[in-house]
Amino acid sequence: MTTMKPSLEWLSNLSVFKVNRLDPHSDHRYYTTMEEAEAGLPMPMRHGLNGSWKFSYAVNPASRIEPFYRLDYNCAGWDDIQVPGHIQLQGWGTPQYVNTMYPWDGLDGVRPPAIPQEHNPVGSYVKTFELPENMKNRPVYISFQGVESAFYVWLNGEFVGYGEDSFTPSEFDLSPHIREGANKMAVEVYQRSTGSWLEDQDFWRFSGIFRDVYLYTVPELHVRDLRIRAELDDTYTLGMLKAELELIGDQTAAVTAKLELKDAEGRTLLSETSEFRGGKLSVSLEAGEVKPWSAEHPYLYAVCLSIRNDKGDLVEAIVQKAGFRRFEMKDKLMHLNGKRIVFKGVNRHEFNCRRGRAITKQDMLWDIAALKRNNINAVRTSHYPNQTLWYELCDEYGIYVIDEMNLESHGSWQKMGAVEPSWNIPGDKPEWQEIVMDRARSMLERDKNHPSILIWSCGNESYAGEVILNVSNYFREADPGRLVHYEGVFHNRKFNDTSDMESRMYAKPADIELYLERNPDKPYISCEYMHAMGNSVGGLHKYTELERKYPMYQGGFIWDYIDQALLKKNRYGQEYLAYGGDYDDRPTDYTFCGNGIVYADREATPKMQEVKFLYQNIKLEPTLTAIKVMNENLFVGTDGLLLEYRLYREGKEVYTGQTNVAAAPQSEALVPIELPDVNGQSGEYCIHASLTLKEAALWAEAGFEVAFGQFVFMIEEKSAREQPSGKLKLVEGDVNIGVTGEGFSVLFSKQAGTLVSLRYGSREMIAAPPAPLFWRATTDNDKGAGLGFKSGAWYSASLTRKCVGLQLKEEADRVTVAFDYRFSISTEVAVNIAYTVFSDGSIRVRTHYKGVADLPNLPILAVSFKLPADYNDSEWYAMGPEENYIDRAHGARLGIFQRQVIDLPSRYLVPQESGNRTGVRRVSLTNGRGVGLEIKANPSAPLELNLSPYTAFELEHADHAWELPNVHYTVVTVAGRQMGVGGDDSWGAPVHDEYLIPADKEMEFEFYLSGVDGRNEA
Structure with missing residues (x-):
């Protein structure tokens, strides 16, 4: 641990973005018994510090209460604030929405890495806690899952550490500072820091401790980091399981690690026991024939790891979910498990209309079900790593993920739409390399075990340069089983190798076709398209039609998932969804935060109707005698679906039928149907065909419609209608x-x-x-x-x-x-x-x-x-x-x-x-x-x-x-x-x-x- 006196100079010092922060590691869970691990219970070696904290707000560093962290400073009379949560949504300061410009543009003329001094709000947090019994006489750590944008930590008056990067965990060792009885945790959060230059995303500008905070301890022997690679062979049927672990603790004696692979039904398929010393173990096992993971069939295995000491006692048990899959570039196309993939995606901010980015488990469960119910198969985590639970849900429910690191410097190179990179960061500036690379490492090391993540993204809208190119090469070297994405090279082709695929924003269909017609070297995705602001999403079909026409068109991600609007009351007490400027925030980009296919209060907008239809993997074309079923799934047939069809006359149902349908993935089937004789009744008729779930899924009840098609026809009257007669x-x-x-x-x-x-x-x-x-x-x-x-x-x-x-x-x-x-x-x-x-x-x-x-x-x-x-x-x-x-x-x-x-x-x-x-x-x-x-x-x-x-x-x-x-x-x-x-x-x-x-x-x-x-x- 580095002993340093904390300094406000760190806030604008490029070389200081972490002090005493622990190295990043995988987000696996660990227990003392395998029964607890397999049940997925709350971790007993964690102790949450969420809830009410004492709080003081200052508009700038000069006006903060500097000695608040000392043991002799009494904070009992302070206000209370809820953690997790944003300062600006709990009564202090002002929410501010800006898109591309920096939030201080026109108010302060600073250039990076300097930061505004007059307006840099400071939140001082204090939490008093008693150490849980099971943590006494053990190492104790604290994990801050998300703090925006820089913060200092003290315990019992002693400096613990400093961290930046709002969207990945910052963890510190509290062991040297823990005391018996009451412990005083003090955290000082600054809204502006050097990191703010790298966090110019299109979103509301908040600050504070907005994700979970918890204490944790570890057993005498602890797997600090775990890497699971569940891969497929060239036939995409046989699995290869690789496990690498890094152990901390007393390793003077031999350690035994037992690795088991269990299927979703709990049956043990593989078991391997290894004895090792030195803290690191690597195990490779042939898993035989396995069920591959995909969004269509997100089959997860359990990798069960038991760590025993030299006495044979179980000291740690881990269950890590794993999905066998292979994602690769093959013949200039992105392939999953040997099949060309098409991303039917959406960009998703973490957002709640009351809580901002401090979203809850319930929010995420609603979101993941909404994606699946509307045929959305992919998410780009725009533009920062999300909470760990989101990736676990994507693994379980089946969503492909582009995991994006916390980097956007939009205002440094694009002004009012014009590309002007005269002072762009990070660019080719070597002094920015480490602070940027740290964000990449923190994301990859935490998220590396999630099968849902197919692509690492080097951030968003930060132009191009050597710094980001080095990041992409780091991703490739550290994790060759995934591809790397970055859109910004479109503006500077010198750095074309930064991205494995051609990725553009808001290219029109004709522009995309022009690219695809020129025999390009890379497949194409639209990392952002269909800007769904207000009444929008017109012409979506022009993009989805490219999926069949051009194999190298591999889909896109709608901008975006949810309106970023906050509940507010007007002067008459009426609650409404507010946008930029409604808080007197200036500068602001006003309504540009409202681009969702979901309203901010989590109700689908009418735009979703179009998205669901055009994103459906199975197409239905009914006629008078048959229904053509075109199954564009890559891996799943129609066995789990029921084909229902209804005949309507003038909008009123006159007949309904249902049947099973057998259409293998990537195939078509013609299903005969028999409709009743309408006896020559004139009028307009319509056949509705639907595929519905036979059984309930995680995300929908049985009977839910996943695909739809219709056919309209007329039976003309044999004689002309009589005109009304009467006197006028x-x-x-x-x-x-x-x-x-x-x-x-x-x-x-x-x-x-x-x-x-x-x-x-x-x-x-x-x-x-x-x-x-x-x-x-x-x-x-x-x-x-x-x-x-x-x-x-x-x-x-x-x-x-x-x-x-x-x-x-x-x-x-x-x-x-x-x-x-x-x-x-x-x-x-x-x-x-x-x-x-x-x-x-x-x-x-x-x-x-x-x-x-x-x-x-x-x-x-x-x-x-x-x-x-x-x-x-x-x-x-x-x-x-x-x-x-x-x-x-x-x-x-x-x-x-x-x-x-x-x-x-x-x-x-x-x-x-x-x-x-x-x-x-x-x-x-x-x-x-x-x-x-x-x-x-x-x-x-x-x-x-x-x-x-x-x-x-x-x-x-x-x-x-x-x-x-x-x-x-x-x-x-x-x-x-x-x-x-x-x-x-x-x-x-x-x-x-x-x-x-x-x-x-x-x-x-x-x-x-x-x-x-x-x-x-x-």
Whole structure:
């Protein structure tokens, strides 16, 4: 142990990033009996220090209470803080969200390795504890699993050590300082340190002890470090088990180590006993035929290790889970167990909307189940090592992991999107080598035994240079059984060898194809793609379609998994999910923290519907006579799944069937089905095919749907439908035109230039009259692509129309009133809306748009109007159940769905366009008594439709949901077409051309309005 006087100079000294910190080691668990080890019980040789600590906060080092660690300093009157937890989420300081820039940019002009002095918050923690009985007269250590970003430790007034690296453990030997009775643990945590230059991740800036803290002791002989390699031979069937252990303790006499390999059922397959001296042992065993580990079949063996002293007494028992697998680059492709792998992945921050990065076991269990339930097979730990439990869950549930070291220096080389590495770190600067390499070692040594980890990542967005290249070479040398990833070489090809695969961020599909068409040397992955900010993930199919077209395209990782939003109260006490700037944090990157396919409070967003479908490994294509099952799994057949199929007519189920299906991995099967004779009944039919779990899995109940496909077909009527007949009364007044029939009345205003009243019985349906709409509330992607600047004239066009003509036509069984509109955007743009009133009270609304060249694309072409908010119950026959758009509709299915209007807008951090449905055949809006309005389209020409309590303009001008008005209306927006939502990125990428609406395209759409009386459709 080094005896040093602690110094604040360490905070900005590149050569001091650890003092007295123990060397990193594997995260295996150890016990005194094999029964305890096999049961996976809490470790008796650990003693948790989580809970309430005494706490003092200072805004900078100069104002801290310097002698607090001394035994004679009484901290009893201090406040309490919870550990683990962030200081800024417990009442001190301010959370700050920034993306690429450093959090002090514009406030302090420091350059690395110097750090800001005026604003460097300090948290002083004190915990008094009694040493547990089983730790007395033994060595005692303390483990801090995560402290941000640098900290000093004292025990009983004596300096223990110092550590940086927020996301890997820092452990210290307390033995020289432990006393009988009460012990005073003092920890001083600084938010800023040299390490802060290396932790410029896209996340909230917190500080404090945010992961577990515990004491631990070890037996007289202790396996300090364990390396298990469970490998496969060239046939990928025979296993080779290698175990290397490093022992500490009294080794003057011989030590016996017994190694057993047990299968998942507890049967012993191998047993080897070795006697050794000198502290290190290496054992290699032939395991014979084994079950390989994969995400599809995460079969784990137990490596049981018993350590006995020279008397034959068992002193330590270890059970380490192991999965036999082989991950390699072969023929320029990444292979797992001999098969080309495709990563259907997501980037995942550790996050909880109340606790920040201090996440719980329950959070992780929810997350791992959510990944599996939505066909996500891979995670990149963006951008730091996670808690150990996460890797254990990935091993057990089956998730491929890119384990990423804690390195990001984004603000040192990229400014407002421009690559400018004039003072980039670590670059080629040798003085940064050790502090960076230390982070790599700490990650690898802790995590090396987890079969789920296929790839080590050298960090994120830190440009390139010799320092990171050396890290990648270290990974290869220390662990040749895994590959190495780093994206930053894209910006500097001099260091291309840093990464084993070509990895890019937010490359568009065409750019990826361009790379793949040029016979590259490396396979391709998108380490970040589909920037899921707000209403996004449009065009995901363009990426997943590359999986079949190009073998060297091996998937990608969506950015990202969960919104980083924090629960906060506004001035009226309303709780909401807050983003950057809501804490008066400056500088900030505001809403850029909201990129999740899961909301911050752990509920799946509608975007997940598309992800689940496009990521499914098994594709289903039903027809009238058979279902084609394409099993793209690498290792698992369909034996554990049940094939279910349902026939619907006009959205209502008329038949259901089920059968087993035998489709081996990487094969297709055609499963015949027999559907009932529909007796020539006309209408629209749909076949839904699903594969469901026969038995419960760790992550889902039996019956859970893992794959889906559908087929839609029509049986046409043999004779034309009869048109409604009856009498209509037409009254043309000076200002209004009235049309009445049995049980209904319609009023058109010449002055307002639109339909102003629609009554069924005594009920007025129109709260605000229909009008052409060309504007949608801009999404985050719209804003990033500059839609408001480019197409903002359509906003004003939606508000400033002028009615320039009216046509009235009376026929025997109908009356048509048509309005011609012109707009400020161009006198040549014309819209005609014709309302045809039939004698049964239904109204056909036909909209014709005539555009002009040299105008910006339209966001939407729609007719929008309001109903009273009482009409809040909606039933859809459309694509659903979740919102969908023309570039995000693959995961939607045709069916009948119900939802209250208040629940239709999605809970994105910033109010924006949401809740749309494509393929709309009909929608009914009713009140509590079941009366209301139906909107209907021809099945051969379905529409898009949005129901919301808010107009596009109200949404446009709200930055938070609580800024929206109280609910007074149900806003109906019927669209002939709406542009896609996009998702290639959120800072400039346009929606793909085929999902845009050119201004010069002539368009027409129609729909019908009719009354609903609670029993029959009027």
